[in-house]
Amino acid sequence: MSELTASPTAVPRLSLRPRPLAALADAVTMSGRSLRMARRNVDVLLTSLLLPVLIMLLFVYLFGGAIETGTRYVTYVVPGVLLLSAGFGAASTAVSVTADMTGGIIDRFRSLDVAGASVLAGHVAASVVRNLASTVLVFGVAFAIGFRPSAGPLDWLAGAGILVLFIVAISWLSAAFGLLARSPEAAGGFTFLVMFLPYPSSAFVPIETMPGWLHGFAENQPVTPVIETLRGLLLGLPVGAGPAKAVAWCLAILVASVAVSGVLFRRRAA
Amino acid sequence: MSGQLMIEASGLEKSYGAVRVLDGVDLAVERGRVIALLGPNGAGKTTTVRILATLARADAGTARVAGFDVVTERRQVRRRISLTGQYAALDELQTGEENLRMMGRLSGLPGSAARRRAGELLEQFDLAEAGRRAVGTFSGGMRRRLDLAASLVGQPSVIFLDEPTTGLDPRSRQAVWQVVAGLATSGVTIFLTTQYLEEADRLADRITVLDGGRVVADGTSEALKRQVAGQRLDLVLADAPAFDEVARQLDGRGVQRDLKRLTIGVPTDGSAAQVRALLDEVDPARRAVARFAVHSATLDDVFLALTGHPTDRPSTDDNEHEHDKEPAGV
Numbered sequence A: 001m002s003e004l005t006a007s008p009t010a011v012p013r014l015s016l017r018p019r020p021l022a023a024l025a026d027a028v029t030m031s032g033r034s035l036r037m038a039r040r041n042v043d044v045l046l047t048s049l050l051l052p053v054l055i056m057l058l059f060v061y062l063f064g065g066a067i068e069t070g071t072r073y074v075t076y077v078v079p080g081v082l083l084l085s086a087g088f089g090a091a092s093t094a095v096s097v098t099a100d101m102t103g104g105i106i107d108r109f110r111s112l113d114v115a116g117a118s119v120l121a122g123h124v125a126a127s128v129v130r131n132l133a134s135t136v137l138v139f140g141v142a143f144a145i146g147f148r149p150s151a152g153p154l155d156w157l158a159g160a161g162i163l164v165l166f167i168v169a170i171s172w173l174s175a176a177f178g179l180l181a182r183s184p185e186a187a188g189g190f191t192f193l194v195m196f197l198p199y200p201s202s203a204f205v206p207i208e209t210m211p212g213w214l215h216g217f218a219e220n221q222p223v224t225p226v227i228e229t230l231r232g233l234l235l236g237l238p239v240g241a242g243p244a245k246a247v248a249w250c251l252a253i254l255v256a257s258v259a260v261s262g263v264l265f266r267r268r269a270a
Numbered sequence B: 001m002s003g004q005l006m007i008e009a010s011g012l013e014k015s016y017g018a019v020r021v022l023d024g025v026d027l028a029v030e031r032g033r034v035i036a037l038l039g040p041n042g043a044g045k046t047t048t049v050r051i052l053a054t055l056a057r058a059d060a061g062t063a064r065v066a067g068f069d070v071v072t073e074r075r076q077v078r079r080r081i082s083l084t085g086q087y088a089a090l091d092e093l094q095t096g097e098e099n100l101r102m103m104g105r106l107s108g109l110p111g112s113a114a115r116r117r118a119g120e121l122l123e124q125f126d127l128a129e130a131g132r133r134a135v136g137t138f139s140g141g142m143r144r145r146l147d148l149a150a151s152l153v154g155q156p157s158v159i160f161l162d163e164p165t166t167g168l169d170p171r172s173r174q175a176v177w178q179v180v181a182g183l184a185t186s187g188v189t190i191f192l193t194t195q196y197l198e199e200a201d202r203l204a205d206r207i208t209v210l211d212g213g214r215v216v217a218d219g220t221s222e223a224l225k226r227q228v229a230g231q232r233l234d235l236v237l238a239d240a241p242a243f244d245e246v247a248r249q250l251d252g253r254g255v256q257r258d259l260k261r262l263t264i265g266v267p268t269d270g271s272a273a274q275v276r277a278l279l280d281e282v283d284p285a286r287r288a289v290a291r292f293a294v295h296s297a298t299l300d301d302v303f304l305a306l307t308g309h310p311t312d313r314p315s316t317d318d319n320e321h322e323h324d325k326e327p328a329g330v
Helices: A019-040 A042-066 A073-102 A105-111 A116-144 A153-180 A184-196 A212-220 A223-235 A242-268 B045-052 B074-080 B096-106 B111-124 B140-152 B170-185 B197-203 B221-227 B240-250 B272-282 B299-307 B317-321
Strands: B005-016 B019-030 B034-038 B060-065 B081-084 B158-162 B189-194 B206-211 B214-219 B231-237 B256-258 B263-268 B289-296
Touching (some): A019 A042, A019 A073, A019 B096, A042 A073, A073 A105, A073 A116, A073 A184, A073 A223, A105 B081, A116 A242, A153 A184, A153 A242, A212 A223, A223 A242, B019 B189, B019 B206, B019 B214, B045 B060, B045 B158, B045 B189, B074 B081, B081 B140, B096 B140, B111 B140, B140 B170, B189 B197, B206 B221, B214 B221, B240 B263, B263 B272, B263 B299, B272 B289
Parallel strands (some): B034 B189, B034 B206
Antiparallel strands (some): B005 B019, B231 B289, B256 B263
């Protein structure tokens, strides 16, 4: 055991690294960790990949025939399914964050001087990668069942940008929720909230077909401008103020979540 | 450099809600020493460790670890310490090697150095084979060894071990003791908490006994044992009248009484002469005592001697940071 000598020269971090650089390096390490673990958590991986595809098939083949949207239903519904699956996948961030916070590992991270923001950023980055994978899968199946977007390269780029921003915002919101929850099971409840949100929007049925008292909410909730923007970009329709509204909502959610999770992390870890 | 204080604390106080967990704790540990903080559940051991390891803040009092203040210079402190808690701080879905490499990267080692260090540690902790498997498949003893290895990745100069062998089987406990004893000879300062007198005795140069948030005794293991009888004579009585008679004879010297099982424990030095004399004294007619056994003094005996009350009080705070996820299986 004499090799375990703690000679001062061998201490790697004796001189402090500049804080932002260390935090960034730690966030990269943490993303690698989260991705590795996500890949090995087979049940969760299968659910997050297959559920969105199943939901799309459900809507297109079971409900789709009864829904009149003015276009082929598959064309109408794909942006909604993309959002639903992004929200669902991002919300599982809450579960991983709570698992970290309630297990012993967070104390080790903190005693290694890893910033709370780095831990959360790792989870969020992994969430983005996971969700992009499931998005690609949904697109693939959508093409196979007749989805034909008419977007140009710029529209694709803008659409992808909005989707990534939405995933980042919801992931960070989930992380904040994960800091609040006392058990991974409780954190799982957040998934349902996020999965429910696209229903009272234009994701699956036109808002005009909903009862009047719901219009106000459906038209002004955060998911609607994101869906409208995605749909507009993919189908080459005019988007108007949609993108601005969508970006504003996402940024607002993101900034609020980052701020709140910073406070929660410090309080939770005190 | 010997004589330099690596851990200093004075007047540490901490309350969680209405529960006063630490009530003025003073500590001083020199470089290269092993100190054991001995106490029952709820004595404030975990809280003390968390304050010294910069994870919790004291309501009052100050502490310096490795020469730095745990509040105002916490980053400097964190650079020089490691903490191994009661529950393995490992990712079950990562392999042993990946866990160690991750800790290496988080300690600021470049990728190749982190890989080298992980390999070294797996070798030293006899985990080279298992290192390629997911930690979820490890036994309790292997997890604890890996957890200890993980805490050494950054080559800390002060190591905090919070109840390192709680929940381990005797063989794994021996293995952890060997590791800690090996570390101690390498010159690092070790601060460990334990509920086991035997563990403190085996590992520590000095034992600090904590009870109800206060230090009630402090000294070498020998000094403590001089205060407390080293052994306990357990008498099994023939029947209830014999139990009452012997209890009366002992007149308060019996440290543990169990009327249901008809047992009484009496402090002794364990020598044949003293045991014989005790038996003759409490049972002159040689009918009351059915059987007897001599055991090493337990924490209960120490506490009774030092504090005048046994350890079976409701535990309070140390559970504050505990989780109900005990590593499964061994």
